[in-house]
Amino acid sequence: MKQIIVSVKEFESNAALIEDNKLIEFLVERDDLTRIVGNIYKGKVENVLPGMESAFINIGLEKNAFLYVNDLREFEERYLDGVENSDRPIEDILKKDDEVVVQILKEPRGNKGARVTTHYTIPGKYLVLMPNNNYIGISKKIKDETERKRLYDLIERIKPENVGLIIRTEAEGKEDIYFEREIEYLVKKWQEIEYNISRAKIGEILYSDNDLVNRVVRDIFSHEINELIIDDEKKYWEIIDYINAFSEREMSTKIKLFTEEQEILDYYKIKSEVEKALKKEVWLDCGGYLVIEKTEALISIDVNTGKNVGLHNLEETVLQTNLEAAREIPRQLRLRNLSGIIIIDFIDMRIEEDKEKVLLELEKNLSKDRVKNNIIHFTDLGLIEMTRKREGKPLSNYFLEECYLCKGNGYVRSVEAIVHEIIEQVKQDAKEDDINKIKILASERVYEILNSTYKEFINTYLKSKNKSFELEKLNKQNFNDYELIYEK
The missing domain is CATH 3.30.420.60 (eRF1 domain 2)
Structure with a gap:
């Protein structure tokens, strides 16, 4: 279902x-x-970087978009008097302040601007229009060779000149009428975009998905x-x-x-399922669990036996846990929309046949993903390395933000470090002549340590400096907060 x-x-x-x-x-x-992926903008070249074979394009977003030279070729051929299959360097094609029409390939992330292209695509339900191309492509998910040939011949017969079309998976089994209606609709969309190019201002959206x-x-x-x-x-x-x-x-x-x-x-x-997908740990039905962590460079997934102690022997327990993980990991990648390089650390398997079973199970479940992915190999360390195409934002981006305390480190300063910081600050402030009393307001954990271990020391130290001291609990239970108040 x-x-x-x-x-x-x-x-x-x-x-x-x-x-x-x-x-x-x-x-x-x-x-x-x-969502801006798929949008077409009118942009202006801000600067050209020959050494990176790319240019930065102002399309009205916070950060300039990144255009690589190979993503520029179709625009060069059609609009900049270029020749087909040109290999001219980017500095010979674009100059600062040139106007260029680009489509968003990848959304901005972190300190990087959007990745853009001039290989425009306008998607429909059965076909994708490539207005500056003359190519017919067919989805790899359509496996039947007879059907592939039927679709190719059909589209070749009705395709307008000087446009390309990709036949999508949903086209399988469909007749002429569905394609004719959609081609008419998609071509009209592109004609509207072309009509507006010369009239649009820099940063204006010419087409929105x-x-x-x-x-x-x-x-x-x-x-x-x-x-x-x-x-x-x-x-x-x-x-x-x-x-x-x-x-x-x-x-x-x-x-x-x-x-x-x-x-x-x-x-x-x-x-409730979305809430679970925002956590690092994912429990499996067998009692094992996954730990999914995202870093700047890659996604790491660690598989653990957890509460699964098995019934017969270690190899069977490990295999059972790894097979269930191989079914759950593709689901988690789709649900969390994780992408890029992904490293999976399955529990070590000594039997080669077991490794093959787990790999096949992983491949079978990854094949259900709408987003392109690829298993590279088992590394020498027994890790599986794979990739998943980046499409849109990870689920966590919509529900989580960087912790204002740890600033993305994933940790906050320990209560012991905070206490020692307070003591050093008190000793420093006690040197000031215009301070007669120091009052410490501390959250519960900090208060307990100060009160049980350091209160007497602080009190004695301040008395030696002719200062008075007061310790009070802050009404904050979750953080290692404190505040120092000075009285003259």
Whole structure:
């Protein structure tokens, strides 16, 4: 049973993909965190970096976008009097203040601006239009060679000149009428973009990908989905109209309007699953657990036996835990939307046959992912190295922010270090002639250590300096906070 649950609110929309009562993907769109991947902007070259074969483009965002020379070739050929398959260096193609139209490939992250390209793509449900190309591609997920040839021949016959098309997985089994309607729609979209290029200002959006609900219907809703349940009546009818225009009308029977009084994400117990996906530890049904940690360079996943003590022998216990981890890890990657380099440290296996079983199980479950991924190999240390394409933001970006105490370190200063800091500060301040009394306000943990171990020392020390002293508890229980108050 596969379901898509869609929640539409004033300032936020959510979509959840559920398979066999398990949350597999959770998508978020907020007004304050607009998705920009796929958007096409009119930009201006801020500076060209020959040594990096790239340029920085002002598209009106906080940070300039990054354009690599190979992502510029199609624009060069069509708009800058370039030649096909040009190998000219970027400094011969672009100059400062040149205008260029770019599409967002990757969103900004950290200190990096957005990655942009001039290889424009306009996606539909069955086809992706490549306006500056003349190429026909077919999704690798369509395996049947006869069907691949049928689709290729069909699209070659109806494709307009001087545009390219990618045939998406959902096109399998479809007839001419679906493609003809969509090609007409996509070409019209591109014509509108071209018409607006000369009229647009720098930083203006020429094309914006559809909102979350429409993207879900276009990219995820398919024959494999049993039902799509949405809590907004207006969007419900928009989806029905879209299905009737671009898909089989019987698909509209899978669309259902949620009418319960309870909030839809609570009704389907989605919020609690999202909360679990924000934690480092993931418990497996067998009693083992995963530890998932994100660093600047990569994602590390550690597999542990935990409470799984097994029934027969160590090898069987390890294999059982690793196999369950191989099923859960792909789910967690999709749910958390983790990407880049991923290192998986399965529990050590001595039997080669067991290693092969775990690897096959991992590959089988990764194949269900909509996002491209690739297992590189087992390293010499027995770790699995893999990659997952970066698409959108990690789930944690929408719900977590950097701790104001630890500033991203993951740790705060220990209570013992705080206490010693207070003592040194008191000794320093006691030298001041205009201070007669020092009052320490401390959170509970700091107060307890000061009161039980150091109070007498501080009191004696200050008396020797003709100062008085007072210790008081702050009404803060969770942090190692303190405050020093001075009286003259």
